[in-house]
Amino acid sequence: MSQPASPLPDRGPTGRRTAKGSLSSTAAKRVERPAPLRQVVYEALAELIINRTLEPGQHLVEADLAEYLGVSRQPVREALQRLQSEGWVDLRPAQGAFVHLPTDEEADQLLSVRSVLETHSAKLAAGNATADDVVRLWELQKAGITALRAEDTEGLVAANAALHAFITQLSGNAVLAELIGLVDRRVRWYYTPIARPRGKDAWNEHDELINAISRGNAEAAEEIMARHTERTRQAYHERPEAPRS
Template identity: 85%
Template sequence: MSQPVSPLPDRGPTGRRAKGTLDPATAKRVERPAPLRQVVYDALAELIINRTLEPGQHLVEADLAEYLGVSRQPVREALQRLQSEGWVDLRPAQGAFVHMPTDEEADQLLSVRTVLEAHSARLAADRAGGEDVERLWELQKTGLEALAADDTEGLVAANAALHAFITELSGNAVLAEMIGMVDRRVRWYYTPIARPRSHDAWQEHEDLIKAIAAGDPVAAERIMNQHTERTRQAFHERPKED
């Protein structure tokens, strides 16, 4: 018999929540008046992306509805949408499960990300002004603070924010839209390697910001290319999930 998502946290000797559990004490109840089905979808997608709900985990409608403080209907609708977008697998007579990404899926997406973001960095170096560079250093500081605090969620969020701002600086709306399409999936793949990659990644970010500040598009493109390729390689070298 499948085991439901635990409504209570299992904590180890460090006092931290064990993987794959939903802690009611930290639950973020969905808010209205946004369309409920959209809010529930966003909430479940985020739980998958940050790996509170882990790849391969059984998703029980009743437990998810209780956690989010909603009825089962919007949860069912959200799971169907998540299935259509590749986040969830719906198995006949078994139920819903978080999709288990393959190495091939990750490799394809992270390779595309390298091409898009390298071009984004090149454009950003041509366009960034003094205030833009100051903002990049602020985002870098946020990431280093998360690194010092051993805060994985903070590292993932800070990494996404810095890359998103570089995309914004590119000034290319089509490029930004394309990068936005892969951003959530990149965060999903990045979460399990955020800590082992952290020291090198944030040093690479520093080098990248310096190139952008210097107005050197060739160096910015090269550094971003190397940075994203190393992230792709780190994903393949990560300890495999059970």
Template identity: 90%
Template sequence: MSQPASPLPDRGPSGRRTAKGSLSSTAAKRVERPAPLRQVVYEALAELIINRTLEPGQHLVEADLAEYLGVSRQPVREALQRLQSEGWVDLRPAQGAFVHLPTDEEADQLLSVRGVLEAHSAKLAAGNAKPEDIRRLWELQQAGVDALHEEDTEGLVAANAALHAFITELSGNAVLAELIGLVDRRVRWYYTPIARPRGRDAWNEHDELIHAISDGDVDAAERIMAKHTERTRQAYHERPEAPRS
């Protein structure tokens, strides 16, 4: 008994496989699909955790989150499982889900690594920056100063992240950018409670850093960024709600 033909694509005149029943040129463009609901819910919950609308240690009730986001409980459940695998949420047997409560050791490890990566990023940026790049750095600096004057914590966090991200971009090192990108969200999470207390000092340090990058002084840029990120690490440990020994 002969076997049914396998549904392989047809081959064109060149011998290459083509879609069975050739498609017209007007049908060749793929329709962009919206992100799956579970991805949208994951991103929404992650951002609520990062900006501390959902605070460390807070109990996360699926039904409440589903109602807040206007979705069913299933994508919320899937999102919480993913957040748990990434260390943002703790799932406790018979108790439910809770926003992860970071230890000082976890913060210290991440902020220390971030300092090493960003110091090297600043050094490379100082060697690469063009006049238009410097203008953009000053624009980002002004956005942070404006947020500081308005006592806008969310704006401060966003401006700080944008400035550091642009310096990373100026480094021209794709591997470095990828590594810094891996810790960016968690850095924002740790930075949120200290953004305003750290505010004026942080943006004065940014000012000094931009001048070093503008001057092409790679050693100064590296040194200033290292000092800047170290002061941020110290400020996190000295924040008002930090546990006392």
């Protein structure tokens, strides 16, 4: 009776296994799989909400979103459910999905936490920044000034996020960076409607902050960042479309 073929790799002349495409081969690579469609749709919708293409309170119709993104309704439905669980979307019975309308209290809580985290981040960055790091900070500052002159809101938000993210990186504190990363998207959401009104003042404050970091003055960097983030918080409450009591 014949024996079934062995599932083990072939053996070479020395008796050692010589499996084709051995896992130990230096040429072997992991297959790079594209992100699942539901993840891509989630990221796209999240970004549309953050940059205010989809405005707070706006009704989200699955069919319209699916057509806009060129996908079926199923990944849109899954993305909306995830966005609802993360506080970006409200699902109302018999009404559908709506972009979450943030309250001033929600914004205040988030921006207050952001202030604490980024103030400490600036203090640490001042003690760690090298000459090359300072050059990079000025490059990021220049990108913001360019966007400001062009009245480019999206560019301003991106430049602001990049500058703050690099300062966080310079802090050298991985836990701090992780915590700031958790609130980054929502900070960008709140910052978008005030990016241009804050405009020149915000980037003048960045200028002061970079100068303090370049001098290694941790106390000044801490103080400037505290003042900077507090003014951003106030500006959000004073934005033109803010509800009046």
